[in-house]
Amino acid sequence: MEGFKPLKWSRGPHQNWGGLLASMTLILGLSGVARAEDLPKITFCTNWFAEAEHGGFYQALATGLYKKAGLDVTIKMGGPQVNGLQLLAGGRCDFYMGYPMQDMAAVANGLPIVTVAASFQKDPQVIIAHQGVASLAALKGKPILVSQSADTTWWPWLEQKYGYTKSQQRPYTFSVAPFLHDKGLSQQGYVGSEPFMIEKGGEKPVVFLLADHGWPMYAETIDTTRDMIAKHPEWVAAFVKASMEGWKSYLANPAPGNKLIVEADPKQSPEQLAFGLKMLKKYQFVTGDEAAKDGIGIMTDKRWKTMFDFMVQNKMLPSGFDYKKAYDLQFIKAIKVLPSAADAK
Numbered sequence: 001m002e003g004f005k006p007l008k009w010s011r012g013p014h015q016n017w018g019g020l021l022a023s024m025t026l027i028l029g030l031s032g033v034a035r036a037e038d039l040p041k042i043t044f045c046t047n048w049f050a051e052a053e054h055g056g057f058y059q060a061l062a063t064g065l066y067k068k069a070g071l072d073v074t075i076k077m078g079g080p081q082v083n084g085l086q087l088l089a090g091g092r093c094d095f096y097m098g099y100p101m102q103d104m105a106a107v108a109n110g111l112p113i114v115t116v117a118a119s120f121q122k123d124p125q126v127i128i129a130h131q132g133v134a135s136l137a138a139l140k141g142k143p144i145l146v147s148q149s150a151d152t153t154w155w156p157w158l159e160q161k162y163g164y165t166k167s168q169q170r171p172y173t174f175s176v177a178p179f180l181h182d183k184g185l186s187q188q189g190y191v192g193s194e195p196f197m198i199e200k201g202g203e204k205p206v207v208f209l210l211a212d213h214g215w216p217m218y219a220e221t222i223d224t225t226r227d228m229i230a231k232h233p234e235w236v237a238a239f240v241k242a243s244m245e246g247w248k249s250y251l252a253n254p255a256p257g258n259k260l261i262v263e264a265d266p267k268q269s270p271e272q273l274a275f276g277l278k279m280l281k282k283y284q285f286v287t288g289d290e291a292a293k294d295g296i297g298i299m300t301d302k303r304w305k306t307m308f309d310f311m312v313q314n315k316m317l318p319s320g321f322d323y324k325k326a327y328d329l330q331f332i333k334a335i336k337v338l339p340s341a342a343d344a345k
Contacts (some may be wrong), residue, residue, distance in 0.1 A: 039072040041116035045093035050264035052276025059257030060246025069238040098223035115327040117297035118218035121289040122211035145172040145187035243339040287339035293337035
């Protein structure tokens with residue numbers, strides 16, 4: 001397939017995890033007594049402006065979970081013009097909030113990216129319609145506001161499943177104003193964001209969560225580099241564990257994390273944050289599916305194979321690509337931060 005470079009892959013000595021993971025508890029336990037000035041400085045880059053969907057990471061920072069794990073973490077906020085994977089590959093970030101399809105494509109093109117956990121078991125991506133629209137199938141042939149990134153993510157799936165065509169697409173500018181002014185339009189969105197803004201605009205929208213209709217992607221993954229895993233696997237383990245503990249804490253009491261979110265993005269109102277948290281719990285993005293029994297952040301080979309197969313079917317990846325290069329299950333399997341009983345239901 002054009003555009004993909006041949007990759008060299010070697011399972012070096014750092015892949016011998018037996019002794020490393022056996023000693024991880026001791027490493028993490030001792031790290032809490034380190035002086036702050038001695039802690040390794042870690043930068044985590046998010047994929048968007050600060051919001052409830054990033055709450056677990058801000059919570060881990062706000063409540064001292066990262067410092068307790070032996071890390072001095074800084075969170076850098078992303079946005080529509082920020083290419084986080086390039087920042088990660090270029091050493092500007094130590095960890096990045098990624099997305100499996102983009103991660104696999106990046107690895108196929110030679111970037112040394114590795115996904116080590118999936119904060120969300122479901123993708124929060126939604127299609128939003130006006131009242132009276134009964135199904136996603138009913139939107140076939142109708143205009144839908146979408147961003148360019150849809151063509152390399154979920155739009156081909158809608159074409160496969162419901163017969164959508166690119167002629168339906170209209171440019172989405174991350175504003176709900178066109179939707180509110182035109183009853184014939186539908187649009188993309190995140191379940192915790194645009195539906196809230198539309199409700200504030202005076203309309204109750206119809207919201208279709210793509211994950212509930214078969215869209216298989218994880219979301220809000222934790223990505224790092226092969227070099228980080230090779231040189232500092234204990235930092236990777238510590239960051240993943242503290243982040244998953246942060247998510248458990250955020251779902252129970254979001255106030256500390258929300259304080260930092262508002263400091264990073266003052267446009268986030270208490271009502272917006274409360275709505276985002278409500279959606280996180282309603283759809284069990286963090287605690288549902290395999291996470292309920294295997295722990296927050298869990299990933300599986302089976303799910304990665306499903307995501308890879310979709311990309312191959314849509315000519316986004318060559319069939320011969322070794323997709324297992326794009327992820328590493330070792331860290332998240334060693335942690336098992338189980339949701340609280342209430343959140344796991």
